[in-house]
Amino acid sequence: MSAWPARVVLLGASGHLGRALAAQLGRDGIAVVGHTSKTLDLTRAEGLAALEGALDAGTALVFASALTPDRGQTPDTFMANMAMATNVAKALAGRALGLCVYVSSDAVYGFDVNPVTEATPVSPGGYYALAKYAGERVMEYAARAAGVPILTLRVTGVYGPGDPHGAYGPNAFARSLAKDRSLRIFGEGEEERDHIYVDDVAGVAAALVRRRATGVFNVATGESRPFADVVKAIRGLVPYEVSVTHAPRGGAITHRRFDTARLYRALPDFTFTPFDEGLRATLASFGALGRG
Numbered sequence: 001m002s003a004w005p006a007r008v009v010l011l012g013a014s015g016h017l018g019r020a021l022a023a024q025l026g027r028d029g030i031a032v033v034g035h036t037s038k039t040l041d042l043t044r045a046e047g048l049a050a051l052e053g054a055l056d057a058g059t060a061l062v063f064a065s066a067l068t069p070d071r072g073q074t075p076d077t078f079m080a081n082m083a084m085a086t087n088v089a090k091a092l093a094g095r096a097l098g099l100c101v102y103v104s105s106d107a108v109y110g111f112d113v114n115p116v117t118e119a120t121p122v123s124p125g126g127y128y129a130l131a132k133y134a135g136e137r138v139m140e141y142a143a144r145a146a147g148v149p150i151l152t153l154r155v156t157g158v159y160g161p162g163d164p165h166g167a168y169g170p171n172a173f174a175r176s177l178a179k180d181r182s183l184r185i186f187g188e189g190e191e192e193r194d195h196i197y198v199d200d201v202a203g204v205a206a207a208l209v210r211r212r213a214t215g216v217f218n219v220a221t222g223e224s225r226p227f228a229d230v231v232k233a234i235r236g237l238v239p240y241e242v243s244v245t246h247a248p249r250g251g252a253i254t255h256r257r258f259d260t261a262r263l264y265r266a267l268p269d270f271t272f273t274p275f276d277e278g279l280r281a282t283l284a285s286f287g288a289l290g291r292g
Contacts, residue, residue: 012064020202042084064103078127085135089142111254156220160198161285174286182243189228197278222260
């Protein structure tokens, strides 16, 4: 019996996660048809013509395209993200697709419940989070109507080589260190977050696709650490003195901790990259390891 899927159509192939996922699928021997905004403008319904003949029962469609928060938290970015979701949802109609995968975000949750599980009520706190949750539901309704199995991945904070966004945390710290050997944290860095290495997200996603998993999965390591501990780990890895600036905190201290039992039941043998190892690779990719 041949392996499944025979092919993955990847929307968002040039993104941080998209590149890692394409590489992982390639290592797994799965053919990847990758699309970027240059080959398929998902905000335009007519752009979906590029998918004609590419979606069938042996194919998994991975929808990993989005305007990320660094592009702005505005009604315009919300509408662009919703246009993408609406158009991809339309593309499911009448297809005998093997699996649809929607890459969402843990931003759909609020910070009032810990630990977070897949059953935790959503509470989007901005235009990006709202678009992600609305996108989940649009894709769910369209998949149900088309009889297509759907997998939704709520991914937590991703770090690692190749990140163009530099969100607060390891990537932003690495970029700042490469510039002037300094970094900035809010308050004393008390907030706890679950940082997941980009190759691990790709590995989880690929493994779940191969198993034809469906439903909602939080993609996280299950280990949260304060930003202050991230700084401490960085200081132990670089051969120079790190200057740390403490910026005033703009709001209350919040934490994000995950109960990853559902993910571990699905992938009991999956091993996450040790944080120091992933952090070292991230620092190296930004040129932040330097010399003493």
